[in-house]
Amino acid sequence: MKRGYKKLFIFELIILFIIFLNKILFKLTNEYSYIVFLFFLLFIFKLIFGFEKDRHRYTKNIIIEIIIELLMFFILFYIFGLFIGFVKINNYYNIKGFINYLLPLALIIIFKEKLRYQVLNKAEGCKFLVFFSCFIFIIFDIVRGVYFYEINTKYDLILFLSLNLFPAISNNILCSYISLTTGYKPSIIYLLIIQLYKYLIPIVPDIDNYLTSLIEILLPIVICYRLYNLYDTVNDKELIRERERFKYAPLIITTFIIIILVYFVSGYFKYHAIAIASGSMNPKINKGDIVIVEKIDKDNKIKKLKKGMIIAYKYNGVTIVHRIIKVVNLNGENIIYTKGDSNINEDKYIVKENMIEGKVNFIIRYLGWPVVWLNESI
Secondary structure, eight states, X not given: OOHHHHHHHHHHHHHHHHHHTIIIIIOOOSHHHHHHHHHHHHHHXXXXXXXXXXXXXXXXXXXXXXXXXXXXXXXXXXXXXXHHOEEEOOXXXXXXXXXXXXXXXXXXXXXXXXXXXXXXXXXXTOXXXXXXXXXXXXXXXXXXXXXXXXXXXXXXXXXXXXXXXXXXXXXXXXXXXXXXXXOSHHHHHHHHHHHHHHHHSXXXXXXXXXXXXXXXXXXXXXXXXXXXXXXXXXXXXXXXXXXXXXXHHHHHHHHHHHHHHHHHHXXXXXXXXXXXXXXXXXXXXXXXXXXXXXXXXXXXXXXXXXXXXXXXXXXXXXXEEEEEEEEEEETTEEEEEEEOTTOSSOOSSOEEGGGEEEEEEEEESSTTHHHHHHHHHO
């Protein structure tokens, strides 16, 4: 092993030693302590080895490719959300959210990828050091993840492995490959998008831990495979073909349509859409129609509800769209009676205020048939 490789190997062994003795010696228990740790490693690395400038020829091409791949993923991801539903997350558009979550996560990504690039650049001639470097960054991510999990049972351990260990392996393989071929900038862009979107977008598809793990494992592998096909590994890993100029218009239009659909279906905003799955409101509203529902202010809900109004409400977990036939006050509590226009009898249950989602403002004919058909097929 060359002298330079030996120095790098010793440097990495020290990093590994610090990570394993984290709880005893250094107490890296929050994001800002990891930022200081990474900054310190970058400073020491520069003193010992010096920095190499990132002057890769195809950096811009790879960044564009990664953004396109992620955009396509989000389109499919949110289309999936149209059928399984969405969950609302905390909004981090404030000083506290920026300081406690967004800023430290972004700094960790930037410092870590710069360190990865410098280490791999020095180790590129030695496959052992390349693999060992990737292993260290995997361990780093795992140790960081330990502080977000309480592992008390076998299930907790499986959850930790599926949501932390395996995704860490996939992400670090991808980022190491990017650093070796194109520099640190594309990997920074990738990680910033894939890790920060959860804090910046107020609604995300309501998927379980299994699907979350599967996506976080497979997505980096798919992107790595796509990037690999852009290179000629025999001819110094240079791009072997000029890609046809990407036609942005279809992708932009598709993204816009998905945003509009998510906006209406999620229920996060004042207006949302519901696909009608029965004919109980014929002929006013038919099966396969979409109704636009306006949320009603909770404080003045009963004042705005009147006989003859069509409302959407939840009953036994199902959203029902029926017409109000009577509103009464029973023992100080407002009770709503409803009926479908094509039904002979009124609904056998009563509707309380907390069950109401909103009132129907607009009807779009036939547009809901794909959603109805998919749900009936299942």
